[in-house]
Amino acid sequence: MKLGKIAWRNLWRRKRRTLITGISIGFGVMLAVTFTGTGDYGYTNMINTSAIMGLGHVTIEPYGYNQTPSLDKRLKKTGQIRERVLAMPGVNDAIVRITGQAMFASASKTIGGMFMGIDPAQESPEQNLLIRSLVQGEVFSGKDGRGVVVGNKMAEKLNLRIGKKLVYTTTDVNGEIVSEIARVTGIFKTGVNEVDGGMVLLPINSVRITLHYDAQDATLLAVIINDQRYAERMRDSISLAEADPQIEVLSWQQTQADLAGIITMDRSGNYISQFLIGLLIAAGILNTLLMSVLERTREFGVMMAVGMSPRTLFMLVVVESLWLAIIGIVIGIIITAPWYAYLYYVGLDFSGAIGEDYSAGGILVDPLLRIRLYKESIIAILTGVFSLTLLAGLYPAWRAGRIPPVESLKAM
């Protein structure tokens, strides 16, 4: 109908007012994009980093391991499970590992910590943070042998260097105490003190022998997926495929509840803030539209006198608010685009503010603030803008339709 055109022209009769309102909507868009986008990027980063610290996005574990971890709980036939999981769509990698607690001793001292038994063939710097953080030496070459990779803080405390030996003592599958020797092949530094001072990498087959495990036994399978947002869905599909009462499949939200908690809280805080600001902008829109309706009382009166229905007037104002929303979004895109591009490609560097130790909820925080907007978020923001603007326009539209023709001619 011609309504669209009329509405558009009405808006531009009051250029300044329309522009100011448009800019305020645009500003709201920029805000929403910035906060949602940096949040999304930050969370994705944290989730992915924490996934490669040992447990993956989805973890396949022996039943009950998450609650009470111990070395007598293990998965059997992990080789086959791994093949099946790798074949599933959306799975980037599935890594078999053994994890447990041990005491590490050198001639000078003994400290407690954790070991991760790995197969270097399955691991890579992308999927294993400790390997990625190697600063000296290298990872042992195979899954056998007496190599060990330690953190720099542990190396300091135990007075270790490349080639020096350490003895680790742990409890095997039967509950017996066992000790083994290993020689340092590499040293890593993650920046997280607990990890640098308490974690080591060992060859998985050597660990199996020490613990008296069977050939394919392991503590867990860490599944890395392509898109962290689908973690729970992946967990459900893997759970279905590997239906076995001895096995539990958990998503990172379950294995790292602290991280999940922080993200949820931060996100909620974010949304509440955005909501409040959205209300503010809606108030501004309401103000504008209402004023514009009230000042056109005469005009509307005349239109009704010549036969326009109240319903049409209502729709007219509604369409005006729709146009306003679109103008606002366009302005928003114009304002936001360069800012978004900057954050996307360059990002804001906060490392000066955070300093050396970047851990939060036990995992690393990236000091670089960047942005990443998912399709869902874009749709959500657009929907939000439209809904708010429309909502704000409802009352004025209703008022427009209610003006009795005669009264209006007496206008202010």
Add this chain to the structure above:
Amino acid sequence: MRSISIYIAILSVIIFLSYPISLSFPQQDDAARKRAKEILREVDDMWRGASSHTILTMQVKTSHYTRNIRLEGWSKGKEKTLVRILTPLKEKGTATLKSGNNIYSYLPRTDRTIRLTSGMMMGSWMGSHFTNDDLVKESRMEEDYDPTVSFEGRRNNQDIIEFTLIPKPDAAVVWGKVVLTVLTDDYIPLIQYYYDEDMNIARTITFNKIQQMAGRPRPTVMRVVPADKLNEYTELIYEKIEMDIKLSDAFFSLSHLKHR
């Protein structure tokens, strides 16, 4: 008990190396080594015997406390050892049982027996400079080390033989090497050094007060000094040693641990 076993391992090393063959034919290294092991085992049997029973006093001096306890110990073979505190009264009845790789502690105050976890193995045994791990490891010295003679002759007006024990590549020991010096006569140990991998001395054990006990001359006082705290020591003073007495397996059971 533990110290006896270390003692024994040391002596066994001495004895086997006392045979001239291993000393004068270096090109027969393999044969010499095989011989050394045989002799080691012989001596081990000789000193540890099929079983043993000892009473000794342990004195510990650290920068924070001085401790004197009187202990009674039994051993059977290499795997079983039982040690019980006799005095002071406050700790009487506290006992340690070593059975294979496991160590159990009985604590009379709470009337509880606990099995030591891997986390506790490196903790000090009875407040001394020995660790719980030492108790387990000392019976494995023969399996864990490769011995050679590093010196033989006169030193400080004494005829001595010096042995160097290098840990085997797979042995789960933290030391870089162990060096033991003994008198050529009767192979009585004088001093033993434990080195870390950088070949710095980490601890020293000295042997004194040679007396006749259970049929042979032996050092009856053994002192352990950590290299990083030279004013601290743990000293074992043997009062009585009996060998090859009758001890049943049940003697080394958990229930017997509680016996006062």
Add this chain to the structure above:
Amino acid sequence: MKILSIASRSVFRNWRRTLITTLAMGFSGFIMILFAALMAGMLQTSERNAVAMNLGDIQIHAEGYRDDPDLYNRIDNAAGLVNKLQQAGFHATQRIYGFGLAAAGSTSAGVQMRGVNLKNEATVTQVHKHVMQGQWLADSNPMGVVIGRKLARTLGVRPGNEVIIIGQATDGSMANNLYTVRGILKSIGEEVDRAGFFMVERSFRELMVLPEGAHEIAVMRPDRSSDLESAAAQVAALARGYETLNWRQLRPFIARVLDLADAQTIIMILITYVAVAMVILNAMLMSVFERIREFGIMKAIGVTPWQLMTLIYAETMIQVLIASSISLASGWSAAHYFQKNGIDLSAIASSTSFGGVAIDPIWNAHVTTKALALPIVFLFVIAAAAVIYPAIKAAVIHPVKAIHYH
């Protein structure tokens, strides 16, 4: 003043327009106040979480203790020092620590035992209120202990169960005793959750043969808004020979994160203000420009430009005044409500820790004078600024042009 009465009359004559404008401004002010209060509350809660639960504002240790916690490295005459601090007006408590093994049934775990001075501890931290199951410690029950959440799970114990503790006492003997779990704590922080084993001070001293001295003295400022550094300096002067640090030095990571959050809130508040500015600008502009005809007529009948400007300003200020009252009334009551009740985020995030410290998932607002005053001041400033352009325009426009203005 004549202008005021004219101004107020014109304001109330067009009550509809006034209503809309003042409501818009009033609502903006309300949002600003609520927002500021929520942000202030979040910061306060974060700091409280980090500090008041377990850490305290300031801590005293013997030199070298923090790097290498040794049972023997103690603060001598700790009780005396605590007394001195209390006399100087601080809240202080002494704590003793030791490491040992806790065993229950067939499981065991390494723990950090803490001897707690019940009377003093309650003046410094809130930990005694954070018992999840069972009860807090009591001097009348010396063998009752309170343990961390995760420790309880590892050992598989509940209140009423027995736990044995084994450690090495100061005299070298094997410390061991049997205790009963009296309570299990809520999430306090990583270390306490995993290995926290709290006992009555007397019981610890008996167990570990430690008749006097302490490893840590935790201090709290009596007035939490006083300067942290000067308070720490005061404490350090009383604790000569020992190491005194404030919580920011003890937990630099949390300090930095809170500072960042602080900066973030300021940015968010600034942004809110900008959004508000635009709303008010719009409202003011509209309200003047659509009456330009009226102003033109006034000029035609002899009102001077200056008088016109004053009139416009007077009207604006009256509107802002009304708006401020709306903002204050609504803002204050909402902020106050949320201060008391807080937004409960626990439905979404049950327990969380950040940098090793537990976070309470309830978001409380904190009503400060700043949160109330700044928005109001801002309203006035912005409204005044927004009206400048239209007021000047109205003042100088030629009357005939004004009448034809559209």
